[in-house]
Amino acid sequence: xxxxxxxxxxxxxxxxxxxxxxxxxxxxxxxxxxxxxxxxxxxxxxxxxxxxxxxxxxxxxxxxxxxxxxxxxxxxxxxxxxxxxxxxxxxxxxxxxxxxxxxxxxxxxxxxxxxxxxxxxxxxxxxxxxxxxxxxxxxxxxxxxxxxxxxxxxxxxxxxxxxxxxxxxxxxxxxxxxxxxxxxxxxxxxxxxxxxxxxxxxxxxxxxxxxxxxxxxxxxxxxxxxxxxxxxxxxxxxxxxxxxxxxxxxxxxxxxxxxxxxxxxxxxxxxxxxxxxxxxxxxxxxxxxxxxxxxxxxxxxxxxxxxxxxxxxxxxxxxxxxxxxxxxxxxxxxxxxxxx
Numbered sequence: 001x002x003x004x005x006x007x008x009x010x011x012x013x014x015x016x017x018x019x020x021x022x023x024x025x026x027x028x029x030x031x032x033x034x035x036x037x038x039x040x041x042x043x044x045x046x047x048x049x050x051x052x053x054x055x056x057x058x059x060x061x062x063x064x065x066x067x068x069x070x071x072x073x074x075x076x077x078x079x080x081x082x083x084x085x086x087x088x089x090x091x092x093x094x095x096x097x098x099x100x101x102x103x104x105x106x107x108x109x110x111x112x113x114x115x116x117x118x119x120x121x122x123x124x125x126x127x128x129x130x131x132x133x134x135x136x137x138x139x140x141x142x143x144x145x146x147x148x149x150x151x152x153x154x155x156x157x158x159x160x161x162x163x164x165x166x167x168x169x170x171x172x173x174x175x176x177x178x179x180x181x182x183x184x185x186x187x188x189x190x191x192x193x194x195x196x197x198x199x200x201x202x203x204x205x206x207x208x209x210x211x212x213x214x215x216x217x218x219x220x221x222x223x224x225x226x227x228x229x230x231x232x233x234x235x236x237x238x239x240x241x242x243x244x245x246x247x248x249x250x251x252x253x254x255x256x257x258x259x260x261x262x263x264x265x266x267x268x269x270x271x272x273x274x275x276x277x278x279x280x281x282x283x284x285x286x287x288x289x290x291x292x293x294x295x296x297x298x299x300x301x302x303x304x305x306x307x308x309x310x311x312x313x314x315x316x317x318x319x320x321x322x323x324x325x326x327x328x329x330x331x332x333x334x335x336x337x338x339x340x
Contacts, residue, residue: 116314139187
């Protein structure tokens with residue numbers, strides 16, 4: 001019996017001494033890592049996460065499911081995109097839009113609206129037919145909704161969320177996304193129709209440089225010669241075409257994600273979409289200003305399709321001459337006078 005007790009005590013002592021023997025050839029670093037007798041960390045030569053990112057530009061594993069994107073764990077471009085989306089984009093968009101709005105307000109306060117210098121003739125001439133007006137208003141209405149719902153992506157959680165709370169903001173954002181994805185299609189259709197209807201009248205001509213040198217007469221009060229569209233209107237047209245196509249292309253890529261691009265490509269689509277939208281919103285704000293407050297009679301042209309002959313002579317004298325609007329106006333006026 002005593003022998004059994006002695007054996008049990010011996011085995012217990014041997015088990016307690018084993019960890020100390022195992023650590024006899026190793027030391028423990030302050031960080032908790034095991035060290036060799038030489039004081040070297042045995043895992044120091046292993047590949048680190050930072051080395052993988054530097055060499056491979058991403059951290060990627062192996063998966064057995066068809067979705068290859070799930071294997072991508074980390075990429076530096078994602079950090080750049082997060083910095084752009086969370087920090088740069090709201091500031092860039094806010095500064096551009098606010099600066100344009102303030103500049104137009106100051107210009108209106110200093111210059112006021114551009115008025116017609118002579119009394120109206122009472123003779124109306126056709127400027128836009130119903131197809132052109134329908135195309136303009138369809139594209140304009142679609143873009144306004146797209147701009148407002150898109151700005152929610154920039155500023156929603158910073159401005160609206162604290163004001164209306166999570167539930168209302170969540171519902172608004174969901175409906176904003178539905179509206180954005182739906183009205184993108186009439187906007188793209190309108191863009192194509194605008195090109196078909198107006199590309200010929202928006203090609204550069206010799207009068208454009210005169211208009212640009214005189215800044216359209218906004219400062220001097222004069223009216224430089226112009227055909228159906230002046231240089232300013234042509235710049236807006238081509239800005240809408242270029243940035244509109246950029247928005248359409250990147251928007252389709254985002255509506256159908258990853259069918260043509262990988263994760264990094266989708267991020268670049270977001271960059272192009274955001275910058276194009278910001279610039280086009282600022283340009284359209286200027287266009288709305290000129291078409292409403294900034295120029296007398298401009299809104300009437302797109303509302304009814306007609307302008308007074310005096311307005312046409314002052315703002316687009318070459319168009320009046322080349323399209324013989326004076327003769328048409330004279331005939332229309334003669335036809336409206338009752339015979340005695």
